[in-house]
Amino acid sequence: MELRVLHYFLAIAQEQSIVRAAESLHLSQPTLSTQIKNMEKELGKQLLIRGTKGSRKITLTEEGMILRKRAEEILDLVKKTECEITSADDIIMGDIYIGTGETDGVRLIAKTAGKLQKICPGIHFHISSGNATFVMEKLDKGLLDFGVVFGTVDLTKYNALKLPDKDVWGVLMRRDSPLASKKEITPGDLRDKPLILSQQEHLGGNFTQWFQCQMTDLNIAATYNLIYNASLLVDEGLGYAVGLDKIINTSCSSLCFRPLAPKLEEEMSIIWKKHQIFSRPAEKFLSLLKEYLNGI
Incomplete structure (x- = not known):
C-alpha cells in the first residue's frame, strides 16, 4: 500500500463520498x-459499500x-517522523506527544511544558486523554513520546519517573445530597446509593477492593469515560460519581x-x-522534567 492511497x-x-473526496483531493472521480x-484488489477485501444512484453515501465495511x-x-x-528528521540542527523545535488519564497531576507536565516553551518556543505539545490501556497502546505503537499512568508500571517494557503527587479517590455529589454533610465517605455510606463508576473501575479495580465487595453487590446507575460527563449526570441527580479529586472544579x-x-490514593x-x-x-522535555523533580 502506498501512503498516497491511504x-x-x-x-x-x-467525506463519505467519492465525489466530495475527489474534489478535496483535486483528483478526477x-x-x-x-x-x-x-487497493481493494491488492488487499483482497472490500473496503467501501458504495451507495445506489439515489444515495451516493459511502459507508465502510x-x-x-x-x-x-x-x-x-x-x-x-x-x-x-518527518518533523523530527527535518528539524534544524541548531534549533530545537518540533512536537511532543503525551497521553494521560484525567488527573490533576497533568499540572506538573504543564509547568514543565511552560518552562520548555520559554526556552524553545518552537516546541509544541499534543495531549491525548484516555485510560491506561489507551496510553500504553499508543506508546507501544510509537504514537506517543510519554504517558502518565496510575499504579504499578511494567518496568520490563517501560522506563518510569514517579511523580511526587498522589491523586485522592472520593465521591462527587450534589451539595444538597444526604452525604454532602459528611467530611469523609465510608463503604457503608455508599452501600445502597446509585453509583457512577469509570468504565475501567466497572471491570474491577482499586475502588472495588476498597469497598471489599463484588461488582454485583453495587448499585451501579451509570459508567463514564470522562469525569466531566459524569459530573453532568451527578448534577442531574442520577447518582454519586466515584473518581479522583481536583479534576472537576467544585x-x-x-x-x-x-x-x-479509609483513604484511597493513586500513585x-x-x-x-x-x-x-x-x-x-x-x-x-525529559531532561527538564528530571531537573524539576530533583528540585522538589
Whole structure:
C-alpha cells in the first residue's frame, strides 16, 4: 500500500463520498475510484459499500473501519517522523506527544511544558486523554513520546519517573445530597446509593477492593469515560460519581467532593518505552522534567 492511497482512502471515509473526496483531493472521480479499487484488489477485501444512484453515501465495511484506524495511525506516525528528521540542527523545535488519564497531576507536565516553551518556543505539545490501556497502546505503537499512568508500571517494557503527587479517590455529589454533610465517605455510606463508576473501575479495580465487595453487590446507575460527563449526570441527580479529586472544579458549582475513608490514593508515573530514541524536543522535555523533580 502506498501512503498516497491511504490518504485518498481516509478522505473518502471522512467525506463519505467519492465525489466530495475527489474534489478535496483535486483528483478526477474516475482516478480516485480506480485507486481505491486497486487497493481493494491488492488487499483482497472490500473496503467501501458504495451507495445506489439515489444515495451516493459511502459507508465502510468492517475491514474498511479497521483500515481507517490503522491508516490514521500510520499517517500520524509518518508526519511525526518527518518533523523530527527535518528539524534544524541548531534549533530545537518540533512536537511532543503525551497521553494521560484525567488527573490533576497533568499540572506538573504543564509547568514543565511552560518552562520548555520559554526556552524553545518552537516546541509544541499534543495531549491525548484516555485510560491506561489507551496510553500504553499508543506508546507501544510509537504514537506517543510519554504517558502518565496510575499504579504499578511494567518496568520490563517501560522506563518510569514517579511523580511526587498522589491523586485522592472520593465521591462527587450534589451539595444538597444526604452525604454532602459528611467530611469523609465510608463503604457503608455508599452501600445502597446509585453509583457512577469509570468504565475501567466497572471491570474491577482499586475502588472495588476498597469497598471489599463484588461488582454485583453495587448499585451501579451509570459508567463514564470522562469525569466531566459524569459530573453532568451527578448534577442531574442520577447518582454519586466515584473518581479522583481536583479534576472537576467544585468551588463555584452545585457539586462537592468528599474523600473516601479509609483513604484511597493513586500513585502516578510518567512512562516511556524502553530503548526509545527520543526526538530532540522530547529529550529536552525529559531532561527538564528530571531537573524539576530533583528540585522538589
